Amino acid sequence: MEKTISLIRERIRDGNARVVTAEEMPAIVAELGEEGALREVDVVTTGTFGAMCSSGAFLNFGHADPPIKMEKIWLNDVEAYGGIAAVDAYIGATQKSATREESYGGAHVIEDFIAGKTVELRALSTGTDCYPRRTITTELLLENLNQAIMLNPRNGYQRYNAASNSTDRSLRTYMGLLLPNCGNITYSGSGLLNPLANDPHFRMIGGGVPAFLGGAPGMVVGEGTQHSPAGGFGTLMVTADMKQMSNDYIRAATMAGYGVTLYMGLGIPIPILDIEAVRATAIRDEDIIVDVIDYGIPTRSRPSLRKVSYAELKSGVVDLNGEEVRTSSLSSFRKAREIAGVVKSWVEQGILTPVQPARPIDPLKSAMPLRETTRGPRVLDIMDRKVIAIREDEEIRAAAQKLLKGETNHLPVINTAGKLVGIVTTYDISKAVVSPGKASLVRDIMKKKVITTTPEEAVDVAVRKLEQYNISALPVVDGEKRVIGMLTAMNLGKLFGRWLK
Template sequence: MEKSLDLINTRIRDGNARVVTADEMPAIVDELGEEGALEEVDVVTTGTFGAMCSSGAFFNFGHADPPIRMERVWLNDVEAYAGLAAVDAYLGATQEADSPNRVYGGAHVLEDLIAGNTVELRATSHGTDCYPRRSITTDLLLEDMNQAVMLNPRNSYQCYDAAANSTDRTLYTYMGSLLPRCGNISYSGAGTLSPLANDPGFRVIGGGVPIFLAGGEGMVVGEGTQNSAGGGFGTLMVTGDMKGMRQDFLRAAVMNG
């Protein structure tokens, strides 16, 4: 049996589509067989929700009066990269706060903004004729920014390594605490829900494909950094408007290692 995308899209628009998760699909195939499952199910959803570095966001703060060309920028004492334009910056999720003894970083800033919390913007400059102002400190909400665009260079690993520790002492790593003498194994993955594990040939997932990202509408930009799809370690670069995201689907985390 074949089912066209036009038919599936028509059923989605009419509200008649049968949608299941990738977790549910194997049981349906066992019950109905492949042909029966294809006839019964229109959409199979996949997804990931876990710790991921290589994430961040571009911000355009808008111009002050008098204007400033922001050469260095901090959001809640977390420095963002400002070598872009006068009031543009990119904040990386793993950038740590300058404040001593503060367990806080870029991911916490992103979560605070999406949660509707006020964030302190601080910027400095040498000053120019076009942009005479040399410093600014102000409080901002997400809604105050012209743009807040999440752009994650590497998300959604197709699969990932497992880690064990053969030494005689506990190792504290970004994959968790590894006990001595192979006392445990740590691994990361979404199992049957993993998007790229369900599309290893990238037949559907690719540049321009709409996705659900951190509670809002997003899009696949293309292959992510360190992409190695031929070896089973494909990655995706993804983007989305932070103003449509929800805190339920974005959480900051701290890992020693």
């Protein structure tokens, strides 16, 4: 049996359509079977509410008198992109305030507009014959704008990998605070309520399909940026009128140490035309599997610690190497559920009417990494190749002499096999002199936990280590833990001459 969109629209018009949320669907299919569910259910509604950084809005301010071609634009001190005509701008959610940094950004400008608050517009121009004015400062309400069209390049990720941190220090990421030694796991997404999880082959979700966005009736434009459905990470570009939105479903947020983001509410109704649609919308949290990614490794392909289902993540505790690790959701399942409910009533009321996609979305695409034609500096480009090291069984006095002669403040300590086992600094030696105890050998006073780098590591990553651990030198080691160089704050000066021209 198959159903047509027009049959479903007719049922909605007549008030006979059966509309359910994606959360209700698994039980319906279990009870009625797939054929039965197909006969019974006409539309399944979805919803998600979480951080969606790739969001923003096109604004049109109207013309001033005398007119100005706004080239540099700030809204409450948050820069908006002004390279589009004279009085158009795009305000991006993650743009930081020029004055308030992390605590205020583009997302807050959007939130303030929607809340009915006044926003200060400041703009600069070089002035032209047709647009003589050079500066303007004015206060605006959302109702004073001709248009405020939210257009989010990448929303509604099909699913998202969970995050943890194997290092010995806390990390502050866009996935929230990650405690040391895999002390917690964070995740995002509504699992079985997620729009794309209920249509993974993009049979019913595509350009032109109606959607709930931030409390307004809107539309799917097409595939989102970085759309990567081949690996299960499809995304959507979506739009709606900001003037119809409500702060119940769109909220500015700050991820400590990362920056500003926007929590968006998104929901899409999926018409149930065939058995495949029934199967897809019967998806459960147990069926949606993601990796727990180790954010402690600062590379593009971070390693996975294990696979985990949304059911496990939502249970609040996940087993990681025999330890019970607590989880934190970063998105709101309560809101997602609420949105799926609103979408359900909007479908019943004819506010969102299912249609076939006017522009289908490629279900097989894979996102590519950045092609890099120039390489950033690596540690080997700037490290000190002259290494003055000391053996762990030498006298402290010998270390002091080496430090003096070598004009350095850090001595890597090696064992008889030539491998790195510690580090001593002028501070350690001064301490040993001021309060002489039983210590007489280097191994008695050295720090055994050494933060190191490798020759191939990007300088930016090594610099981050210096900052994080508040240290001023890193031994550069090879695969055998032999010290082949030193990277000190002083070496970084070389960057200005060679790399940052």
